[in-house]
Every structure is written in structure tokens, then in C-alpha cells.
Amino acid sequence: MKARSLFIAVVCSFMGVVNSYAQDWFNSTTPESLKGVWQMCFYSSSLPALPGELKPSNSLKILGESGEFTNVVMMPAGAIIIGSGTYTLNSDSTYTEHVKKNIHLPSLEGKDNLMHFELAENGTLMFVKFKTPEVGDDVWSHEIWRKIEMPSSYPTDIVR
Structure with a gap:
């Protein structure tokens, strides 16, 4: 016993x-949430044979705390919203954008866009892939997003 x-x-x-x-x-x-402001990035290289550096672009994705998303593009004449809707975190590798309006890809309006993602660099870098009707069901589109954080002090070289 x-x-x-x-x-x-x-x-x-x-x-x-x-x-x-x-x-x-x-x-x-x-991740509990993907909330925050993300800046699209791309790799840029001076020579095709050399690996590139990750550079920021003029596109932002804002993933709100209450599940809304907004895609913003900065232009010389000012910023514009190119897409908006809500999002749902499905798992540790997918989330769904429920597209309300999209002026870049109008065919997504009213549809769900399944986004596959992988986080890197302690959750500050997100590699995203998805399929859109314009490109075709057998082709993946890829994006890289870097999370924007508030610095500890105000930058001295800021351009206003």
C-alpha cells in the first residue's frame, strides 16, 4: 500500500x-496580442549578390487593442488610410483581417484575409505571408513588419 x-x-x-x-x-x-504600430520594411542591397539591410518603408499597420486594424501610407502630401477593418488572433502563427475597406485591393472588401506570421527578435519583427485573389491562390505575398516602440527620450534629430 x-x-x-x-x-x-x-x-x-x-x-x-x-x-x-x-x-x-x-x-x-x-502572443497575447499583436497590438501596436508596425512599420513595413524591406531588404535593400547595393549589389544583387550581397545580402541586404532591413530598411523602413512609408507604410504603417496599426493593430488596435480592441481588435481593429488600419493601414496607413505616408506620402509627400500627407498620410492616407489605404485599408481598415478588424482582426482576430487565431493562433501563435495566424491572424485574420476582416477587411472593411481597402483602396489598394478592393477585392478584399467584406472578406476575411488569413495572415500567417512568425515573430522574431523578441516579438519586434513580424514576417507575414498571405494569399490574395489578384495574385492567385497558389502564390504567397510576403511582408516584413517591425514594431515601433516609444524611445526612452525625445530624439534630437527629429524632423517636423
């Missing part, structure tokens, strides 16, 4: 430890 009780106690302890580590692992790899 003592051996059986000891065995059950050891198994319960083992299960508790494994459960604790599994929860920590899952929580650290699954």
Missing part, C-alpha cells in the same frame, strides 16, 4: 512539474 501511494505521489508531482513548464513554454511562444 505504501509503494502504491508513493508511486501516485511521484506521478502527481511529475505531472505538476510538466504542466507548469508546458504552460510557461506556451505562454512565451503564443
Whole structure:
């Protein structure tokens, strides 16, 4: 009887430890939210044979805390909104944009756009791939987004 009780106690302890580590692992790899301001980036290289540097573009994606998204493009005449709607985080590697309006890809309006993503650099870099009707169902579109964070102090070289 003592051996059986000891065995059950050891198994319960083992299960508790494994459960604790599994929860920590899952929580650290699954984002609670993608909320924030993201800037589209691209790789630029001076020579085709050399790997490029990641450079920022003039496009922003704002993923709101309450599940709304807005795509903004900065232009010399001022910023414009090119797309908006809501989004839902499905898993640790997909989210769905529910497109309300999109002037760049009007065929997405009223539709769900499934976005596959991978986070890197402690969640500050997001690699996204998706399919759109314009390109075709067998072709993936790829985007790179860097999360914009507030600096600890006001930059001295800011252009206003």
C-alpha cells in the first residue's frame, strides 16, 4: 500500500512539474496580442549578390487593442488610410483581417484575409505571408513588419 501511494505521489508531482513548464513554454511562444504600430520594411542591397539591410518603408499597420486594424501610407502630401477593418488572433502563427475597406485591393472588401506570421527578435519583427485573389491562390505575398516602440527620450534629430 505504501509503494502504491508513493508511486501516485511521484506521478502527481511529475505531472505538476510538466504542466507548469508546458504552460510557461506556451505562454512565451503564443502572443497575447499583436497590438501596436508596425512599420513595413524591406531588404535593400547595393549589389544583387550581397545580402541586404532591413530598411523602413512609408507604410504603417496599426493593430488596435480592441481588435481593429488600419493601414496607413505616408506620402509627400500627407498620410492616407489605404485599408481598415478588424482582426482576430487565431493562433501563435495566424491572424485574420476582416477587411472593411481597402483602396489598394478592393477585392478584399467584406472578406476575411488569413495572415500567417512568425515573430522574431523578441516579438519586434513580424514576417507575414498571405494569399490574395489578384495574385492567385497558389502564390504567397510576403511582408516584413517591425514594431515601433516609444524611445526612452525625445530624439534630437527629429524632423517636423
